Structure formats: C-alpha cells, structure tokens
C-alpha cells in the first residue's frame with residue numbers, strides 16, 4: 003500500500019499551511035469579544051488574498067470557478083484549513099454553504115443555479131440549511147412537523163426549526179418540509195429554497211450556545227416559518243426527494259468535517275507541545291519533563307494518526323465503491339474522529355492550566371464550538387449502532 007502524498011499536493015498543502023498560519027492565526031488575537039460582523043472586513047480581505055493565490059473554493063469543480071480538487075486532495079486540504087476557526091470561511095469552503103453548493107450543482111435546474119448557486123460561488127451571499135426542529139428528534143429526521151402545502155403554483159410553509167446554522171445574514175434557507183405526508187417516511191419531505199426576506203420567515207433568535215449567541219456565519223438560529231409562500235419552482239429535485247438529496251452528500255460532508263476536526267486536533271497538539279517545552283514547572287525543569295505530559299502528547303499523536311488514516315481510508319472507499327458501500331467506515335470515523343479531537347483539545351487545555359481556560363489561546367474556542375461534533379450529523383450513539391449492527395449481523399444477530 004502506498005501512503006505517499008504526491009509532490010504537487012504536498013506543495014499546495016505547504017502553501018495553504020503558510021497562509022493559514024500567517025494570515026489567519028493572527029485574527030484569533032483580535033476576535034476576542036468581537037462579533038463576526040466586525041471581523042468581516044478583515045475576512046473579506048483574506049478571501050481576496052485566497053482568490054489571488056488561486057485557492058478559492060477548493061471543493062468546487064473548476065467549471066464553477068473552484069479549484070476542482072479530487073476528493074482526497076480536498077480532504078487533506080481541509081485538515082490544514084481546520085487549524086484555524088476561520089480557515090474554511092476564508093477559502094470559501096465553509097459549512098453549510100459548501101454542502102448547499104454541492105446540492106445545487108447536482109440537483110438545481112439551470113434557472114435555480116443562476117439565481118441561487120451563482121452568488122454562493124462568488125461568495126457574495128451565504129445560505130443555510132433548515133431541517134432540525136425543537137419539538138422532534140433530529141436523530142430521527144424523518145419525523146418532522148414542518149409542512150409545505152401546495153396552493154396553485156406555490157408552497158405554503160409552516161413550521162418551527164432551530165439550530166439552523168448561519169441563518170443570520172443568509173440570503174436564503176434550504177428548508178426541509180413535509181410535502182407528501184402519505185408517502186413512505188423517507189419520501190415525505192422536500193428541500194425548498196426560501197429567501198430569508200420572504201414574509202412569514204421569522205428569525206426568532208440566535209440561540210446562545212455555551213454562553214455565546216454569536217452572529218452572522220458563526221451562529222445557530224431558531225426560526226418560525228409562518229405561512230411562508232414560495233413558488234413550487236423553488237423546490238430542489240422531485241417532490242418527496244428531500245432525504246434522498248440529503249443522503250447523497252452525507253459521505254462527502256462527513257469526510258470534510260472529520261478532516262477539519264483532525265486539523266483542530268493537530269493545532270491543539272501543536273499548542274500542547276509548545277507549552278510543554280516553554281513552561282517551567284520548577285526552576286530549570288520544563289513541563290515536558292513530566293511523564294504524564296509525555297503521555298498526553300504520545301496518546302494524542304497516536305489517536306490523531308489513527309483517525310487520519312481511518313478518514314482517508316473512508317474517503318478512498320467512497321471514491322472507489324461509493325458512499326453506500328462505505329457507510330460503516332463513514333459512521334466509524336464520525337464518532338472516532340470527534341472523540342479524538344475533543345480528547346486532544348481537553349489534554350491541551352489541561353497542560354495549559356489556567357491559560358487553557360482563558361480566552362488568550364484558541365483552545366477555548368475549539369472547546370466551546372467543537373463539543374457539538376458528537377451531536378450534529380448524527381449523534382455518536384446512532385453511528386455506533388450502525389457499526390455494531392453490521393458487525394453483529396456476521397454473528398447471526400439481526401435484531402438491532
């Protein structure tokens with residue numbers, strides 16, 4: 003098996019790494035107590051610099067203005083971007099737009115592409131994805147209350163959503179709503195584009211999470227859809243195809259998340275090591291001399307390397323046999339990588355002592371923002387069940 007990375011990829015990764023370290027790490031120093039809105043002028047400058055380097059939207063095919071990187075190449079690049087909380091945003095590869103761009107490229111009509119995809123490709127607008135509801139379990143997404151009822155050439159949408167990431171300031175939401183209540187559970191819902199200035203679209207609040215409500219791209223909104231009227235032409239794909247569309251991009255989406263989390267873990271390990279060699283714990287004795295600290299470093303190194311190999315293997319399998327065949331690998335990396343990242347961030351904070359709790363390093367931001375990795379895109383338990391079910395099937399146990 004050949005684990006070598008092609009020279010061209012290595013060079014690209016080195017250039018991206020340099021950009022992230024020199025241009026994006028310094029933003030962390032000024033973001034303390036600053037809203038995302040206030041950071042936008044700086045981030046827009048960084049985006050312009052990324053474009054000038056030819057690194058804009060690495061995941062988007064060249065014919066749509068992106069770099070058109072192969073899946074594995076983009077996965078590796080995603081790790082570099084993940085080292086900064088602003089990496090994906092600066093490169094135009096941020097969730098949820100990246101996923102919405104994929105969906106629109108695949109399922110939108112020419113007219114829809116022109117109107118909704120084009121502004122995302124240029125970065126002139128943002129979008130969001132509105133599926134989870136406060137009164138229904140997101141882990142069982144086929145059970146939802148939001149409806150889109152047809153009236154002539156329009157849908158009338160009513161529902162209550164929350165944790166719609168980046169809705170604040172977005173131009174439109176792609177809303178998952180029940181259009182075919184009598185159909186099989188997986189064929190009941192459709193994805194419908196709703197401009198956020200449509201009457202009846204009510205952004206109730208940016209939900210305060212871990213003490214911060216956030217704003218703009220860095221926020222999660224509660225939204226009421228009250229008699230929201232949009233043309234039937236705003237539907238993506240066939241009526242009732244909402245879950246099939248969502249499913250089609252889950253594999254790629256999880257690889258991108260996982261590689262970003264590996265970037266977070268690498269950054270935390272780097273900070274851990276810098277602190278270990280820079281902090282005197284007694285006169286002339288560095289923190290790095292303590293075995294427990296060495297253990298933390300070694301455990302983190304091993305777990306991150308294991309996670310990366312697992313993610314790249316899953317990406318390779320998706321490339322070669324498709325996401326359906328790779329579903330066990332995809333579920334395995336989802337919970338394993340999330341845990342690896344969170345364990346590493348926690349160890350890094352511990353080794354920093356009080357400094358790790360303070361806002362003086364990026365660790366607190368990782369700790370607050372990334373805890374949710376074990377919940378969104380399927381909670382740990384759901385993915386472990388998928389894996390265990392497959393293994394136990396080989397032992398004749400099929401009641402899971």
Ligand SMILES: Cc1cc2nc3c(=O)[nH]c(=O)nc-3n(C[C@H](O)[C@H](O)[C@H](O)COP(=O)(O)OP(=O)(O)OC[C@H]3O[C@@H](n4cnc5c(N)ncnc54)[C@H](O)[C@@H]3O)c2cc1C
Pocket residue numbers: 098131132133134138139140141142164165166167168222374377378379380381382383384387
């Ligand atoms: C930061 C963040 C961003 C998000 N962004 C978006 C977004 O942009 N758009 C969107 O639509 N949604 C978004 N979500 C919502 C996310 O998809 C849901 O939170 C997730 O699907 C879980 O649903 P729930 O919160 O309703 O938890 P529930 O479904 O109520 O589950 C609660 C807990 O029960 C346990 N559990 C659930 N199922 C099982 C099972 N089968 N076996 C054992 N235990 C189980 C798990 O521990 C789980 O965490 C986001 C969430 C977060 C935290």
